[in-house]
Amino acid sequence: MPKTLFEKLWNQHVVASLEDGTDLIYIDRIFLHERMGTISLKSIEVEGRRIRNPEHVFATMDHIVDTFPGRNDETLMPSGKHFIQAMRQSAIHAGIQLFDLNDPRQGIVHVVSPEQGIALPGVTLVCPDSHTCTLGGLGALAWGIGSTEAEHALVTKTLRVSRPKIMRVRFDGGLSRGVYSKDMILHLIGTYSATGAAGYAIEFAGKAIGDLSIEARLTLCNMAVEFSAFTAIIAPDDKTIDYVKGRPFAPTGQAWDQAVAYWQGLTSDHDAVFDNEIVIDTADIDPMVTWGNSPQHAIPITGQVPNPSKAKDQNTRKSMVRALDYMDLKPGTAMTDLKIDAAFIGSCTNSRLSDLRIAAGILKGRKVTEGIKAICVPGSTQVKQAAEAEGLDRVFEQAGFEWRESGCSMCFFAGGESFGYQERVITSTNRNFESRQGPETRSHLASPATVAASAIAGRIADPREYLQ
Amino acid sequence: MEKFIEHDGIAAPLLRINVDTDAIIPSRELKRVSKEGFGEGLFAGWRYVAQDSREPNPDFVLNKPQYQGASILLAGVNFGCGSSREHAVWALKEFGIRSVIAPSFGAIFYNNCIRNGLLPIVLSDDIVSELATQVEQQVEQDPPSRLIHIDLHQGLVTAPNGDTYAFDIDPGPRDMLLNGLDMIGLTLQHKAEIDAFQKQDRERRPWIYAVPNS
Structure with missing residues (x-):
């Protein structure tokens, strides 16, 4: 039976279909930040539980840190220092990689994870941040969760999730001068409302999507949550593979070749059936505000x-x-x-x-x-x-x-x-x-x-x- | 986790659409590395007269005398959209809210509710408006007339006038709430299946497991 990309990735990550109607989904990568991740890690410590695969967990400092030149643990945010220092302590205790304040790899979680090759095509990745859907731009199956679910993912390497319906949003045609993927997503939400994709995961497809750079695709998928989508995904293509190659945490050698062979199969079948479809002529889009x-x-x-x-x-x-x-x-x-x-x-x-x-x-x-x-x-x-x-x-x-x-x-x-x-x-x-x-x-x-x-x-x- | 089986409570109407989790609890209120201590920050931007004040804004619904002790919130479309901050649920819970009834919810907020013993009920816009109208009309009467009854076992909401409305909820979330389940403990019972999946997956997708220690 023909399948969509989302269904393929979902099915490949099902550990078990549970009696309660949810699927136990295997989580490949978990990313944390100092505001929410700290609470999850602390709770795991208090409960006396262990992180199943700390080598698959990463953390960065982004939400609370100041951005002034010469910054340190002191922040303008009242009590911000507690979060920063607690994150550092918990990361050491848990044995997870932290991109700390002075680490050249530090940055906003959804900028860092593609940049470092932590988010990869086809992986499941969760983070206690609603904009985790950004990573769909690389062909990752990534979504935002709360901190209790983050604890669940850290300890069990899985999440219990009900499979959403699947919507394809096709952007056909070219983009006019001065129009970018930010304008595409604002146009989509402006036209179909902030609840337009409630209950759905989205696959973005069409000529305009293929034309976008990877960074522009990340921008597009970033705001899927503002459209109420579970997440968004774009099938990886040659641009994606070129983007990932050589990144610090990306596979190398034989593992790279195996990964590429797998990634090249990550597309929706041509006759796959979507639960819903929206088609937009990209040429009609103006700069949006x-x-x-x-x-x-x-x-x-x-x-x-x-x-x-x-x-x-x-x-x-x-x-x-x-x-x-x-x-x-x-x-x-x-x-x-x-x-x-x-x-x-x-x-x-x-x-x-x-x-x-x-x-x-x-x-x-x-x-x-x-x-x-x-x-x-x-x-x-x-x-x-x-x-x-x-x-x-x-x-x-x-x-x-x-x-x-x-x-x-x-x-x-x-x-x-x-x-x-x-x-x-x-x-x-x-x-x-x-x-x-x-x-x-x-x-x-x-x-x-x-x-x-x-x-x-x-x-x-x-x-x-x-x-x- | 606290169970949710049945509940009687005063319902307060807050029918604005797209109420986001920044509004439910502003970022500036998230000062503690904790799941507790956020009740005071609930709706801080609307509930108090000024940002740094704790002086109640008399116009905000939860500050009105007739809604004191409210434990049910009647809300608009897309309630809890935006940021994934679980503090929104912790704040509602600590304030005393046990259930939110709305035409739709932000997906992450919805999941966060289930994991904290707070029941999100989806009813149509018309029904939520009808419940709000009843609650508002009976404001002059005794508090019990503003009571809404919720029965999760039967999936029924009973309005102040006795009308009942059936709601749907997926079996997974329903079980979690009815039994107050510890989901991590429950999932760890599937450890053998997770082990087996991982073993097989290492063969199938070796690159997932070859993480450089840079």
Whole structure:
């Protein structure tokens, strides 16, 4: 019987089908970070349990660490130091690899795991972080879990999971200039709502997907959770294999050859049946930006703030009214008329080298509008060093951006550094929730190109006006 | 884990859609390397008059006199979307919430509820709105009139007016809640199968097991 890629990977990882209707799924890799992983590790210690395969478990410092140059265990986040030091102690106790603050491999978990070759095509990988779906961009079956489930995975090497339904989202056609995979995922969620994939795992397919770089695929899959998907996956291809080759934790020698032979078979059968399918003509997608407090509030950058009176039902209307009030917006205002206070490039969505190159291409020879706080936080120490080797740090700094150490940073406000009260921020991150980036901060999600263009313009700006 | 079999409680309506786990407990409240001590941070951004204050905002539903002691939350579509932080469930639980009734839930939040003895019930938008309307209309009456009865064995929610609504829940989560199971202990009973799988898998996918110690 023909099978989808997701079904194949799922079936290959089933240890047992349990009486309660769930499957016991074998977990190949587990990644932890100092905010949630610490709690899981501590709980395992208290219960007197053991990690089954510590050599398959990795941890990094990203959520709480400061990103100022010269940082140490002291953080602006109240009690942040406890998390950092507890992570270090627990990692030693558990015998797991930790990419600590001064380790050149440190960075945001979902940037580091592909970079280090820990996430591989076809592996199951879980992490107590909702954006673990990012790794589907490499063809990994990866999803986010809570810390109790992380304990379960650490101790048993398995999770009990009900198999989701499977949806294919096909992006056919080419991408216009100034349009990136961030715009594709915002377009998808804006069109089909934040609950559009509830109950489904997604396979992204189609010509536009094949054309994307691996880093762009990671960005696309990153926001699958914002679409309510269990996760997303893209079949590995030659680009994927080229990307993985030579990475520190990737297989070598004979194991590499065996892995490649296996990876080349990881596709959905041509006659596989999906439970649902969405087809999008990629040529129709413009640069996107959000106006409200849900990723589904995404519209083309040429658009206007929508009118709640046109909402499909009362609850949607109420939430739109609330979002307009929170964001201090009036229906009918052109998005490109909105002045901004700050611009942020960073996060597991858009902080990889290709993102920084695109932003730098727009910033080169230009200046950020005076009074705008503009910050770039590379996704990993390795990304930072690679960018510096190309001179991108100087482009950012000469334009007026701060250039930081890597970490999750101001993607969310954890009591430490944040954007100011009610400030309007154009941001390359994934969540525009109320107070996500600071006290009553007004976040507008967009691609790094749009963030860079907006920082220069001093208002939300169409990146196409700034591309050579 | 605490069992969930039956429960009677005051229900409080919070029907906003897409209530995310950042709203349920903001990041700035996650100050402890612990599963405890988060009840005070529940809905901190809405529940208090200012960010660093603990002065109750009188307009927030859980601060209203008629909803004191609420143990059931009536919620909107996609409740608990966003961050995987289990603190959202720990905070609800510590505050005293035993069940959330909503048209849909964030998937990770849903799983986190099951693993902490908090029952997430999926009922249609119309039914949740009807329950909320009943609760709100009877606000002037005695507290018992705002009580909702939940029976997980039978899969039934009984509204204040006596109407009953059946809900579905997968057998796995249902068993976990009814019996308060320790899932790790239970899964370790499958150790022989996990061992056998791993042994076979080493042959099939050797690269998974050849991890460099760099």
